[in-house]
Amino acid sequence: QVQLVESGGGLVQAGDSLKLSCAASTRTFMAWFRQAPGKEREFVAAIAWSGGKTFYADSVKGRFTISRDSAKNTIFLQMNSLRPEDTAVYYCAADRSPFSDYVEPSEYGYWGQGTQVTVSS
Numbered sequence: 001q002v003q004l005v006e007s008g009g010g011l012v013q014a015g016d017s018l019k020l021s022c023a024a025s026t027r028t029f030m031a032w033f034r035q036a037p038g039k040e041r042e043f044v045a046a047i048a049w050s051g052g053k054t055f056y057a058d059s060v061k062g063r064f065t066i067s068r069d070s071a072k073n074t075i076f077l078q079m080n081s082l083r084p085e086d087t088a089v090y091y092c093a094a095d096r097s098p099f100s101d102y103v104e105p106s107e108y109g110y111w112g113q114g115t116q117v118t119v120s121s
Contacts, residue, residue: 002024002109003024004093004112005022006020006090006091006092006113006114007021010117013120016082019077020115022077022092023073024074024092027070028094031046032045032066033091034088035114041091043105045060047066055103063080063081064078064079065080082117082119085119089116089117090114090115091112093110095107
């Protein structure tokens with residue numbers, strides 16, 4: 001079992017920044033997803049615990065940065081130049097088993113409770 005706890009969401013204006021955190025109970029492959037009302041859950045960014053290789057959705061490249069603090073089993077999502085379309089509940093996800101498609105929500109066995117990010121116009 002992997003326990004995940006997200007934090008750092010809030011209400012900001014377009015162009016502002018937020019930094020999300022996700023504390024994990026162990027080291028594993030981890031990712032950020034988001035889900036807006038009435039929309040499918042979509043991939044945002046991911047990071048491999050061993051080696052730290054990162055992956056990003058095209059919609060956030062150049063604006064969001066995923067990083068980690070290995071000593072604390074924590075990952076972060078630095079979100080800059082936020083847009084109203086970034087408004088969603090952001091979820092931390094993890095899986096300890098091998099998988100091939102890191103953008104697919106069904107590949108992840110563990111999820112946090114979510115943190116709301118709202119970006120006003």
